[in-house]
Amino acid sequence: MQTALERVAQQKLADLERRHLVRAPLVTAPAGGAWVEREGRRLLSFSSNDYLGLTRHPAVRAAAIGAIERYGTGAGASPLVTGYHPLAERLELELARFLGCEGACLFGAGYLANLGTIGAIVAGEDAIFIDRLAHASIWNGARLSGAHVEAFEHNDLEDLALRLRERRGGVRYALVLTEGVFSMDGDIAPLPELAELAARYDAWVLVDDAHGLGTRGGGAGSTHAFAAPLALDVHVGTLSKALGSYGGFACGSRALVALLRNRARSFIYSTAPPPSAVAAALAALQIVADQPELAGVPHARARSFARATGLPEPASHIVPLVIGAADAALAVSAQLEARGILVTAIRPPSVPEGTARLRCSFTASHTEDDVALLAVAIRELGLVAR
Numbered sequence: 001m002q003t004a005l006e007r008v009a010q011q012k013l014a015d016l017e018r019r020h021l022v023r024a025p026l027v028t029a030p031a032g033g034a035w036v037e038r039e040g041r042r043l044l045s046f047s048s049n050d051y052l053g054l055t056r057h058p059a060v061r062a063a064a065i066g067a068i069e070r071y072g073t074g075a076g077a078s079p080l081v082t083g084y085h086p087l088a089e090r091l092e093l094e095l096a097r098f099l100g101c102e103g104a105c106l107f108g109a110g111y112l113a114n115l116g117t118i119g120a121i122v123a124g125e126d127a128i129f130i131d132r133l134a135h136a137s138i139w140n141g142a143r144l145s146g147a148h149v150e151a152f153e154h155n156d157l158e159d160l161a162l163r164l165r166e167r168r169g170g171v172r173y174a175l176v177l178t179e180g181v182f183s184m185d186g187d188i189a190p191l192p193e194l195a196e197l198a199a200r201y202d203a204w205v206l207v208d209d210a211h212g213l214g215t216r217g218g219g220a221g222s223t224h225a226f227a228a229p230l231a232l233d234v235h236v237g238t239l240s241k242a243l244g245s246y247g248g249f250a251c252g253s254r255a256l257v258a259l260l261r262n263r264a265r266s267f268i269y270s271t272a273p274p275p276s277a278v279a280a281a282l283a284a285l286q287i288v289a290d291q292p293e294l295a296g297v298p299h300a301r302a303r304s305f306a307r308a309t310g311l312p313e314p315a316s317h318i319v320p321l322v323i324g325a326a327d328a329a330l331a332v333s334a335q336l337e338a339r340g341i342l343v344t345a346i347r348p349p350s351v352p353e354g355t356a357r358l359r360c361s362f363t364a365s366h367t368e369d370d371v372a373l374l375a376v377a378i379r380e381l382g383l384v385a386r
Contacts, residue, residue, distance in 0.1 A: 020326040021347055030056065034365040036342060043342040044370055046360045051215050051298050051317060053365035054244030054284045064245075067279035075272035079106070080261070083272030091278050092257075094285055095237075095249055098220060100229055103257035105250050106278070108270045110210050110238030111137040113248035116264030117236060118177070118206065119145040121256075127171040129163055129203070131155065131178045133185065136349070138177050138208055147175070154182075157193055164201040174203035180212035180222025184351050184359060186302075186318030191222060191230055206234035214242020215299065215317055218292035239273075242288065245280040247273040294364060301362035301371050308375035309384045320346075321358040321383055329356035332381060339377050358383075 016022045028045075029037045033053075036045045054060050067087060075083035092104040107113040118141035122128060126147040130138060133154045142149045150167060152160040160176070168174050176198045178189045191207065198205045209221045217224030219242075223232055234256065239247040250260055260267055288294065298317030306314050323329040329345035336343050336358075343358045351357060360374065378384055 020330060023347075033367075034363060034370055038342070041340070043337065043340055044373060045342040046362065046366075046374055047342055047344040048361060048363060048365075049211075049241040050244055050365070051211075051242040051361075051363050052244065052284075052288065052294055053363055054242070054287060057244065057284070057287065059287065060244055060280045060283045063279040063283035064276040067275040071275035073276065074274050077272065078268065078270060079272045080268060085272070085275055085278075087275050087278040087282065088272060091282050091285070092249070094282060096251055098285060098289060099223070099235055099237075099251050100220070100231070101235060101251035102254045103252065105257045105260040105264070105267060106273055107248040107250070107264075107267055108273055109246070110208070110236070110240065110248035111140075112266035112270060113236050113238070113250050114138050114141040114208060115144060116141075116266030117234060117250045117260060118142055118175070119265065120260050120263035121145075121204070121206075121234070122147040122173055122175050125171060126173040126175065127167050129160060129167075129174065129176045131182075131189070133182055133352075134177055134179055135183055135208060135210070138179070142177060154185075155187065155190060157190060157197055160194070161197055164197070164203060168201045168203065174198075174201065176203050176205045178205070178207055180207050180209035181216065181316045181318065183211050183318070184346060184357070185320055186314060186316045188222065188225075188315045191232070192226055195230055195232060204233040206236060207232050208236045210236075210238040210241055211316070211318065213237045214288050215295050217295070219288040219295040239277065239281040239284075243281045243284040245284060246277045247281065297364040298362045298366075301364075301366045301368075302360075304368060304371045305360065305362065305375055308372060309378055311384060317362045319360040319362070321360065321378070322355050323357055323383075324354055326356040329358065332383065333358060335381055336377055341374055341377055343374075 031037045036043050077083040088106055095104040114137040122145050124146040128142045128147045128149045130142050130151050132151040150163050152163050195205050212222035216222050223230040235251040239245040302314040302317045302319050326347040333345040346359045347356045
């Protein structure tokens with residue numbers, strides 16, 4: 001007999017199916033370089049966030065294995081109980097040093113870092129001003145905080161200024177939320193101007209640089225990609241992209257870090273990251289610090305792709321090809337896969353309605369020949385002018 005929950009689930013799934021929004025994970029195995037294996041086929045992937053190819057780097061793998069042999073497979077508890085092992089302390093120190101902050105706080109994931117950090121800083125008497133295209137984890141952290149949440153148009157400083165001018169006087173604290181490199185559009189936040197504007201209205205700035213760490217500013221990320229490093233109030237990031245591991249962090253002042261350890265619920269009530277993931281991130285961070293030239297390779301590959309397809313100069317290593325309808329994006333993705341190329345179709349709610357796209361992600365694992373293969377396929381499918 002079908003339960004009420006099953007009926008509701010089927011109805012919701014039917015609605016998603018009608019809009020071409022049903023998703024399911026497909027088993028995908030790394031196959032060397034930028035190649036993967038999926039359903040018995042070898043595919044050239046342009047859908048990975050392993051931007052520097054460090055997930056399989058010998059030093060990174062050796063560090064993870066060594067940590068398992070010494071500390072075991074899990075942290076065993078939350079950080080405030082017994083889960084704060086020596087590697088975690090070391091990684092926090094190294095992240096803070098590398099990013100130019102006083103301290104860092106590790107979380108189990110970048111998503112958890114945003115959820116916990118935002119709610120620890122602001123509450124019901126405060127206001128949040130968030131870029132309309134910010135990542136879902138930033139939006140969820142903002143909503144869970146209880147603060148008044150107001151979206152400003154994407155990278156639009158005039159709109160943000162208008163909203164700050166209208167709202168700032170009626171709230172206790174104000175927090176501006178943005179990304180360094182926007183994950184779905186690949187464009188860059190105007191951080192120096194945004195920081196100056198926020199300071200004018202006595203507002204704090206939190207930047208999520210998940211896609212900038214390791215790929216901009218000689219590897220140190222978006223705050224180091226300008227003439228002088230920016231000292232923003234809060235710097236959130238992840239260990240799971242350019243650093244090839246898993247986990248998240250928030251950096252800032254010593255006082256901020258102490259506050260997060262006492263008030264960030266996703267830190268207090270979650271098991272600490274496993275020693276193997278922390279050790280892998282430490283090894284990867286060392287590689288990034290020792291080889292700053294590596295950070296420029298993904299963007300260089302993206303620029304090669306743009307030249308070969310006649311697209312505008314990309315701002316980062318992420319190049320979106322906006323298709324529009326979800327079913328059309330799925331169809332183009334399937335055509336590429338038939339040619340042996342994997343570029344996943346990104347559909348709502350990951351992107352706004354009517355902007356389903358192919359998100360081409362370029363990495364240090366891609367060769368120029370790999371990029372040329374994608375460019376030829378994109379031209380032959382008519383996605384750009386020949």
